[in-house]
Amino acid sequence: MGTAVGKILAVTNQKGGVGKTTTCVNLAASLVATRKKVLLIDIDPQGNATMGSGIDKNAVSSSVYDVLVHRVPVAAVAQKAPSAGYDILPANGDLTAAEVELLNGSEKEFRLRDALAIERVEYDYIIIDCPPSLNMLTVNALAAADGVLIPMQCEYYALEGLTALLDTIQRVQQVLNPNLQIEGLLRTMYDPRNSLTNDVSAQLAAHFGDRVYRTVIPRNVRLAEAPSFGMSALSYDKQSKGALAYLALAGEMLRRSDAVNALPTA
Numbered sequence: 019m020g021t022a023v024g025k026i027l028a029v030t031n032q033k034g035g036v037g038k039t040t041t042c043v044n045l046a047a048s049l050v051a052t053r054k055k056v057l058l059i060d061i062d063p064q065g066n067a068t069m070g071s072g073i074d075k076n077a078v079s080s081s082v083y084d085v086l087v088h089r090v091p092v093a094a095v096a097q098k099a100p101s102a103g104y105d106i107l108p109a110n111g112d113l114t115a116a117e118v119e120l121l122n123g124s125e126k127e128f129r130l131r132d133a134l135a136i137e138r139v140e141y142d143y144i145i146i147d148c149p150p151s152l153n154m155l156t157v158n159a160l161a162a163a164d165g166v167l168i169p170m171q172c173e174y175y176a177l178e179g180l181t182a183l184l185d186t187i188q189r190v191q192q193v194l195n196p197n198l199q200i201e202g203l204l205r206t207m208y209d210p211r212n213s214l215t216n217d218v219s220a221q222l223a224a225h226f227g228d229r230v231y232r233t234v235i236p237r238n239v240r241l242a243e244a245p246s247f248g249m250s251a252l253s254y255d256k257q258s259k260g261a262l263a264y265l266a267l268a269g270e271m272l273r274r275s276d277a278v279n280a281l282p283t284a
C-alpha cells in the first residue's frame with residue numbers, strides 16, 4: 019500500500035517552449051479526472067501555469083514568492099483552479115526578485131522542500147512548473163522533488179540540451195537530494211511524419227529505456243488554445259487529441275506507480 023504522502027514531480031527543461039506548462043496544467047487536470055488530489059506549483063515568474071489555470075497572476079494577493087521568501091505556509095497561498103479542480107500556488111513577476119532575495123538567506127535551496135514537508139500529506143501529486151533555466155528556482159524544485167518529468171521536442175538540439183539538464187540533476191542528487199529520480203521523458207508536439215522525430219525517439223529509447231513514456235503528446239491546436247480561456251484542454255474540449263493524450267499520460271503514470279507499489283517490500 020505504501021504511505022499516503024504525495025509524490026512531488028518537477029517538470030523541468032531549461033529549453034524554452036518545449037511544453038512544460040502545457041504538461042503541468044493538463045497532467046494536473048487529468049490526474050484530478052482520475053480522482054487524485056493535486057497541487058500545481060507555478061515556480062516560473064512568467065506565471066503561465068497560473069494564467070492557464072484561470073487565475074489572474076496580477077490580481078493574486080499572495081504567491082509562491084511569499085512561500086519562498088517569507089515562509090508563508092502553502093495552505094495560506096494555495097487557490098482552487100476554477101475549472102479543473104486542482105489547487106495551485108500562483109506565481110507572477112514578483113518571483114524574479116526571489117532569487118536575489120534568497121541569495122543571502124539560510125537554506126535557500128530548501129525553501130520549497132521545507133514548505134511542502136507538512137502539506138504533501140494533503141495531496142496525491144504535487145506538480146511543479148519550472149522556468150526555462152537552471153536557476154535557484156529550478157534548484158528549489160529539484161531539491162523538493164521525488165522525480166523529474168522532462169518534456170522535450172524530438173529535434174536535433176533537444177539531446178544536446180538534455181546533457182546540461184542531466185548534469186544538473188546529478189549535482190542536485192549528490193549535494194541536495196539523493197532521492198531524486200528521473201520520473202520520465204515525455205515527447206511533446208510529436209509529429210511521426212518527421213523523420214528526425216523517429217531518429218531522436220530511437221536515441222532516447224537507447225539512452226533512457228523505459229524512462230521514456232510510451233505516451234506521446236501530439237501537436238494539437240486545442241492544447242494551444244485552452245490557456246487563453248484559463249482552462250485545461252480537458253475542460254475546453256474533452257474529445258480533443260491533446261486532452262486524450264494527457265489522460266493517457268496520467269494513466270501510464272498511475273500504472274507505473276501501481277507496478278512499483280506492488281513489488282514485495284523487504
Ligand SMILES: Nc1ncnc2c1ncn2[C@@H]1O[C@H](COP(=O)(O)OP(=O)(O)OP(=O)(O)O)[C@@H](O)[C@H]1O
Nearest residue numbers: 034035036037038039040150207236237238241242
Ligand atoms: N502539444 C502541443 N500542441 C500544440 N501546441 C502546443 C503543444 N504543447 C505546447 N504547445 C504550445 O507551445 C507553446 C509553448 O508551450 P509551453 O508554454 O507549454 O512551453 P514551456 O516549456 O512551458 O515554455 P517556457 O519555457 O516559456 O515556460 C505554447 O504556446 C503552447 O500553447
Ligand SMILES: [Mg+2]
Nearest residue numbers: 038039062066
Ligand atoms: Mg512554461
